[in-house]
Amino acid sequence: MKYEVLIQSDAMAPANASDGRTRDRVAQLLLKRGAATAAELGAQLGLSPAAIRKHLDAMLADDLVETREVRHQGPRGRGRPAKAFVLTAAAREDLNPHFYDGIATAALRWIAQRQGPGAVTEFAAAQVAALEERCRAAICEAGDDPIARAEALAEVLTAEGYAANASTIASGGQLCQHHCPVAHVAAEFPQLCDAETAVISRLIGTHVQRLATIAHGDGVCTTHIPGPQRVNVTTGNAITVRTDT
Known part of the structure; x- marks a missing residue:
């Protein structure tokens, strides 16, 4: 509000x-x-x-x-x-929604100037570590299916304030976050988005790809979750299995 x-x-x-x-x-x-x-x-x-x-x-x-x-x-x-x-x-x-953003941005600039971009990456990873543990505990019963884990993860992220939802699409799944608490800071320091994407990948148990972020001006943070693949016995090529049928 x-x-x-x-x-x-x-x-x-x-x-x-x-x-x-x-x-x-x-x-x-x-x-x-x-x-x-x-x-x-x-x-x-x-x-x-x-x-x-x-x-x-x-x-x-x-x-x-x-x-x-x-x-x-x-x-x-x-x-x-x-x-x-x-x-x-x-x-x-x-x-005054941007006051704390300004302090956080200034702090990360200070870290980057004195210790280099790698220190910002380490800081970002440390910041999402606690979130990862809370999410891991909540989705442990979702099984091994990446889409089911994404749906469970969306519920936890919503409780954390990210307003998230997961859906099944033709090529697998999609995790959307409609709110980002660090969007203004991440606009200058994408390491924050990278750290969060890595957490999503580890929690879901498969490689994921960020397609859009609020920090870069998109309306929603969108993460693509590839569906399971099988080999086409005729061509020998890998194809993605639809999970919404």
């Missing part, structure tokens, strides 16, 4: 769209202020206390904000102590 400030009257859009825009405004205001009470947010945004609390409750449920008790210098008045709302780390990252 990306936060954007949209200049449009709430009265001109459906209720859910209006709610989304109002929460965008709340998030942007909290980003600027750091912390604010419901009353302060309502006053700034021109909303009633009941309206602002409805939005804050929804953002609390989505782990976009968290509360902190407001400290008073003098004697506290009657009633419950006021609570200030702050953005969670995940919400701040959504508002």
Whole structure:
């Protein structure tokens, strides 16, 4: 979910769209202020206390904000102590999605300049090692069939945030990842994609080929998984066996 400030009257859009825009405004205001009470947010945004609390409750449920008790210098008045709302780390990252990418890219440039491209390759392999172990444990029951293993792998990668799916095609199988958490960094350092492709190959148990990557401007990271081959007894040539019949 990306936060954007949209200049449009709430009265001109459906209720859910209006709610989304109002929460965008709340998030942007909290980003600027750091912390604010419901009353302060309502006053700034021109909303009633009941309206602002409805939005804050929804953002609390989505782990976009968290509360902190407001400290008073003098004697506290009657009633419950006021609570200030702050953005969670995940919400701040959504508002500034490229900040960590910039730090990671700078770090890899530093490594490459001082220790060479080989050090970046080693770093990339180390980064995906833990992912490989988690995926291996999850697909161990998929058997030896590469396509079945690809389907199991897609489920694990989806749980890891890659939004993956596997499908059978005429020449074998295809693993698609619709999200890449390191796309901006991998655009400059393809070693990250290479390391991930090597992991996919080892987990599926066969050679695979990357056909497209989000890092290079494609809409989806697509990996081709060749189907099993047999020899044509007439020509002696290897042919790919269709697995979708």
